[in-house]
Amino acid sequence: MAFHDSPPPLTPTPRDDFRFRMSPNEYTGDDGLFLLHSAIAVGASHDSSERYPPPRCHPHTREVVFDIILAWTANTLHGPRVLWVHGQPGSGKSAISQTVAEYCAQTGQLGATFFFSHGQGDLSDGRALFPTIAYKLAGAIPELRAPLSRAIQLSSSVLGQPLEVQVKKLIVEPFKSAIRHFASPVLIVIDALDACDGPEMQHRILTLLAQLIIVHHLPLCFLLTSRPTPHLHATFDSPVFRKLTTRIFLDNFTSNADVRHFLRSEFSRTHRQLQNSTMLGIPDPWPPEAVIELIVQKSGGQFLYPATVLKYVNDGAENPDERLREVVLAAVSSASASAAFTPTDQLYHHILSSHPDPAALLRILGSLVVLYAPLSERDLEMLIGVSAGAVLGTLHGMRALVDVPDPDPTTVSPHRVRIPQESTAEFLVDIHRSLMFWIERGKYHAMMVRGCIRYLLAMDSAEYIDLSSYQYVRRKWIRHLAQATPSPELLDDLCELRFLYSRVSSEVQVVVAWLKVRSRSRPLSTYRAF
Known part of the structure; x- marks a missing residue:
């Protein structure tokens, strides 16, 4: 048996001397940064391959919100150092964070990013936040590299210590040691803070961010996004954060015009790309304006519904025009039948009902809902007890709900399957919304435990083991057991x-x-x- 794993991407650039020197005054190597890499959430950064393709704001949409955020970044030296962007599911928070991060990376103001994701291992673990931020800051600010590396090399136990100690050793002290004048604060983007496990952890994180600004006077500013949960509202309404924070409530910036522009642009792109194949004979412009207006009406000025429609139409499994006709018919019939479900829930029902084998589909979706981190389709097949190729085969036509990687014969890297939208998972686990497509989490946790047991028993005879999947099974089977029926x-x-x-x-x-x-x-x- 051999472990198979590709080396992690390393931000630190190699130096001539990696030898450990006991004297802190002489130490200049990057050994500590390599130790730090073991504690970070690799998939949390805006440029991580695990998030590809990331959500982005469509060109010429969200322009007002984007302009407000850029104006804030330009004035953080003399204004509030925290910007809280909050909104309901589907309001585009992660797309805005991604777009701002990419823009500020080009301008040189970006220091670090962390995109939380509910129930996704390190991506929902607040303990990974500050090591990841410190690691990324060292890549963006060369003056931080030596003091940060030295601090970890001399006391690697800091990586397992409480958040308060990590912030002091990994961020505050390296900044104090670095001699540099900052013309403007360095931007740190933290997306979906509400997806971090537990209100208590979220409150601790916000308290530490405030201390970095108020107590330690570090040249940092923070763009934070989340849902408007009661406990986060309570924290941001406290006297300390009222002075530190400016807010953007995205529900006040809903725009049918943005959604209309988004739909026209994407439908036009689909027609242009497929006009000589599946769209042959379909007149341009496509679709009729009445169809676009129907989708705009269903969207409520948010992007979740139209984005899901476009994913379903552009899945590649069927003719886009035929799929769009299905969506229109379902939307019209559901509008006259019942107002019990939101347009997005009605669309989810239609998509799931279109699958020829719902039981097989739910077996895979259930496993994806309860996973604590994305796995490759190969290892997922072993854990849920299905044949090779069954995962991608069953998810054919389901790209509107699941990130399904295209087979790539040029790479040996495993493809990981995941449900990208938290709102999709929330729909599936709510019996009042999903009805016959309900996923009872305890049942699927039990399925994952049984799969982990099979995995561990098969290790001795396996030709090779993917290291990341082995670590997942070894560390998470107990967590699955705790939730299992x-x-x-x-x-x-x-x-x-x-x-x-x-x-x-x-x-x-x-x-x-x-x-x-x-x-x-x-x-x-x-x-x-x-």
């Missing part, structure tokens, strides 16, 4: 002696404790083979 099959697998003997004592204790808790609600004797 008991079943006779799961209990049989947990009591497999070969599996139990391969686990460390702490893991065996977790299994025993889990069995005891579950037995209180249902006698173990009622389970098969127990």
